[in-house]
Amino acid sequence: MSRKEEPEYQTPPTCDLLGLLLKNRRPTGAVNEVWPNLYVGDAATARDKSLLAGLGVTHVVNAADGPQHIDTGPRFYEDTDILYHGVEAADCKQFDLCPFFTETADFIHGALRQEGKVLVHCARGVSRSATLTLAFLMIKEGLTLVEAVEAVRRRRNILPNVGFLNQRKVSCCVEPS
Template sequence: MRPEEEPEYQTPPTCDLLSLLLRNRRPTGAVNEVWPNLYIGDAATAQDKSLLVNLRITHVVNAADGVQHIDTGPLFYSDTNILYHGVEAADRKDFDLGPFFTETADFIHGALSHKGKVLVHCARGISRSATLVLAFLMIKERLTLIDAVQTVRQHRNVLPNVGFLNQLRHLDSSLALQRRTT
């Protein structure tokens, strides 16, 4: 088969994504660098300002923002130089995280392009935060969903809920369509 005849990329079904996410799981810590200067972590990491300073974190994305979740916010970090972006998301399969994909990807991209270090967290650093990082890798780094999952999984066990996986599948399909038409 010649290169111009390669089959078009197809967004994988949810069951294949789950299989990939559950394969070869091993213990991962509270915080892991999953892309250069991009970290996924849990709530305890986000609330440990001395750890954030030691990691040289300059930006925090809280994917579980709000008083009902992990109430850090810009005021919590006011005695540091950390810039904050909050997403008030519930870790439920019926919660639509899609509307936050682009704004969060823009925030992360802006931080990284100015030599910053970004922590993206939720309660456990597994579902909401992972979903936003995967969306960033797809939107800004032009990775397919499979490539993004494989990249993150090299450094951290993540498991977005099935609703978030379907939202990432939708994003993957629309980005693949854009790549084909440009």
């Protein structure tokens, strides 16, 4: 059956998504490779330049950019070859991450096409960074929201805040390319 003949994908209700995110949780480290050459991690990982070098990270996405959050920025990495992309996002249910999905997915996709390695991080590596990673997988890899969650959850416990899930921005703002 071709994609055009398939029924339109329906995003599951928030309670089903939460159930999927909370199922079989187990400890994960500060940073995990969740897709080939794509890592999700916390702020401490992003600040550890020797760890990043050891992982071979060439690009960093800070989903908690800015002076009120995790103020690394491109200057923090100027003594490395790391390219930086910042998203000044608050981890609150009212914050709309949707406007950042495409530009962040393009940044990640471009890095991976150049055989780079990307770290996407926020404070703890479970909400903002996870949401941007899910958006990338949907936009550039053509996964459904459930497929993206399952792919990431195989390697890392994530839990985007309920506001991000309720907004359904992860599924309604993306158009696979």
